[in-house]
Amino acid sequence: EKEVSITKFPADERKIIAKAHDKYKKARAGIINTRHGQIHTPAFMPVGTKGTVKAMLPESVQTTGADIILGNTYHLMLQPGAKRVFKLGGLHKFMNWSKPLLTDSGGFQVMSLSKLRKITEEGVIFNSHIDGSKFMLSPESSTEIQYLLGSTITMAFDECTPYPSTYEQAKSSMELTSRWAKRSRKAFYSRDGYGQFGIIQGSIYNDLRLKSALDLIELDFEGYAIGGLAVGEGQELMFKVLDYAPDLLPINKPRYLMGVGKPADIIGAVQRGIDMFDCVIPTRSGRNGQAFTKYGVVNIRNSKYKEDNTPLEEDCLCPACKNYTKAYLHYLVKVKEILGAMLMTWHNLMYFQKLMLRIREYIAQGKDFDFIS
Numbered sequence: 001e002k003e004v005s006i007t008k009f010p011a012d013e014r015k016i017i018a019k020a021h022d023k024y025k026k027a028r029a030g031i032i033n034t035r036h037g038q039i040h041t042p043a044f045m046p047v048g049t050k051g052t053v054k055a056m057l058p059e060s061v062q063t064t065g066a067d068i069i070l071g072n073t074y075h076l077m078l079q080p081g082a083k084r085v086f087k088l089g090g091l092h093k094f095m096n097w098s099k100p101l102l103t104d105s106g107g108f109q110v111m112s113l114s115k116l117r118k119i120t121e122e123g124v125i126f127n128s129h130i131d132g133s134k135f136m137l138s139p140e141s142s143t144e145i146q147y148l149l150g151s152t153i154t155m156a157f158d159e160c161t162p163y164p165s166t167y168e169q170a171k172s173s174m175e176l177t178s179r180w181a182k183r184s185r186k187a188f189y190s191r192d193g194y195g196q197f198g199i200i201q202g203s204i205y206n207d208l209r210l211k212s213a214l215d216l217i218e219l220d221f222e223g224y225a226i227g228g229l230a231v232g233e234g235q236e237l238m239f240k241v242l243d244y245a246p247d248l249l250p251i252n253k254p255r256y257l258m259g260v261g262k263p264a265d266i267i268g269a270v271q272r273g274i275d276m277f278d279c280v281i282p283t284r285s286g287r288n289g290q291a292f293t294k295y296g297v298v299n300i301r302n303s304k305y306k307e308d309n310t311p312l313e314e315d316c317l318c319p320a321c322k323n324y325t326k327a328y329l330h331y332l333v334k335v336k337e338i339l340g341a342m343l344m345t346w347h348n349l350m351y352f353q354k355l356m357l358r359i360r361e362y363i364a365q366g367k368d369f370d371f372i373s
């Protein structure tokens with residue numbers, strides 16, 4: 001807890017200093033210890049939906065500084081199938097990633113990917129977006145699939161409440177998530193160094209967020225995620241929820257904000273007490289020709305770069321910046337060469353990890369961090 005040092009400042013300036021400290025007092029830096037290694041928080045977790053961080057070798061992801069990557073239960077259960085991955089030694093072995101793995105529970109992807117689906121008390125019945133075959137995801141089957149994959153951190157099976165939702169819709173959705181969380185927790189096979197996170201819902205309604213947190217705290221999860229955000233509500237509304245929601249969760253357990261986000265979103269969420277983030281932006285936008293730099297986002301396809309013989313960032317240590325120029329990256333992305341996707345992705349993942357490293361250092365030194373980069 002940082003003491004606000006009361007000095008000779010006149011009262012109004014003292015209020016400003018107190019305000020500044022107050023703004024940062026929720027930020028925290030720490031380490032999550034797992035069976036597959038440590039996670040330094042605040043942490044950014046690259047998304048490896050189908051058992052690979054697209055356009056990256058796992059050892060390259062490791063050099064960017066990532067301690068943990070994400071997998072998707074929905075995609076992997078359809079192809080190659082959880083039982084097959086289990087038979088082949090689990091997802092860690094399958095994809096040659098020995099550090100922590102977090103898998104989402106699948107509900108979110110069902111709603112965003114499969115055309116035909118039906119939500120029942122039992123679970124979600126849906127047709128595969130690949131070949132139309134019928135599947136059911138439930139708290140029990142989702143938890144078992146994540147066990148078969150060998151996830152270090154398993155997510156409870158929830159319903160991500162869409163935005164916007166009326167109070168009534170958000171209430172019944174949150175109550176379903178609470179019933180499913182109880183079943184997920186019961187189905188979880190707990191082992192040392194593995195954990196299961198509950199996911200709170202409740203949309204933008206603070207009393208529903210509180211009820212969701214109370215229901216899930218009773219189940220004593222190893223960590224908690226704030227779900228139902230980064231679903232189109234915008235940064236202002238998201239921060240409004242984050243002004244109180246993290247405080248509803250146990251202070252000594254990790255807090256994971258699902259699906260977030262751009263650097264400014266991450267900084268604002270860390271200041272409000274969030275520890276873990278995931279977002280497809282650095283990988284997906286990288287493949288799309290967008291590079292995150294300290295000068296802002298560079299759209300490398302822009303013709304102004306076609307003869308720019310300088311690197312994306314002169315002091316970046318990634319292969320794209322060490323060995324190549326913007327002109328070359330511009331060309332590769334224009335002609336859709338695979339190396340273009342690789343180099344842009346590598347740079348962006350490095351950029352996000354550097355941002356997290358700086359945030360962790362600033363918090364550890366009790367320094368205020370408001371750099372938006």
Ligand SMILES: CNc1nc2cc3c(=O)[nH]c(N)nc3c(CCc3ccccc3)c2[nH]1
Binds near residue numbers: 106108155158226
């Ligand atoms: C982009 N915004 C976004 N908002 C989300 C809300 C939820 C939510 O309320 N419940 C669950 N279960 N997942 C969510 C996700 C998916 C995160 C993810 C993707 C890939 C791999 C691993 C994890 C979200 N993503």
Ligand SMILES: [Zn+2]
Binds near residue numbers: 316322347
């Ligand atoms: Zn770089």
